[in-house]
Amino acid sequence: MKKLIVVSAVVLGAVWMLRGDSDKDEDTGVNDGRNQVVNRAWIDKIPENMRTKIDVFIAQSDPQFGAFQTTSAYEGDYSVFQWHGGGGKLNIVMLQSGKKHKMQGTVSRKNCKEFDLCMTLKGAPRGAKKYYSMEDWVIDGKATPERIQAFIRAKLLKAKAK
Helix, strand or coil: CHHHHHHHHHHHHHHHHHCCCCCCCCCCCCECCCCECCCEEEECCCCCCCCCCEEEEEECCCCCEEEEEEECCCCEEEEEEEEEEECCEEEEEECCCCCEEEEEEEEECCCCCCCCEEEEEECCCCCCCEEEECCCCECCCCCCHHHHHHHHHHHHHHHHHC
């Protein structure tokens, strides 16, 4: 479990590094209080063991990059994209292939299992159809890889204990 958390934290840390040193709090219209698609870490489930693969989705607002990752403690792969949009709609360009996709993320607080938030993601080129997040899984300009790793570890362990 610890290795899986570290792997997820590495991905989140890589996305954090894409942010640079910006302290801007730019409102892109995607996080309107009801639809918190960006600047948040999303996973499709809590891993049952070290071999359980999970899907991770992250889209950040400054700069507008994101990633899909499928990973376990022992292996994983990821795809990075650039995006623009608002209101839960993300028009993405996959950086490796140049392919364009139109996605729609709908966030809810209902039927989210042991998580605070759940998101249905339509039109994604890979990953899960439904993701989950916790209220404090926010990626901001003050997030460091250590802080991200710590809150993911704490939240996954708390959710696993329920």
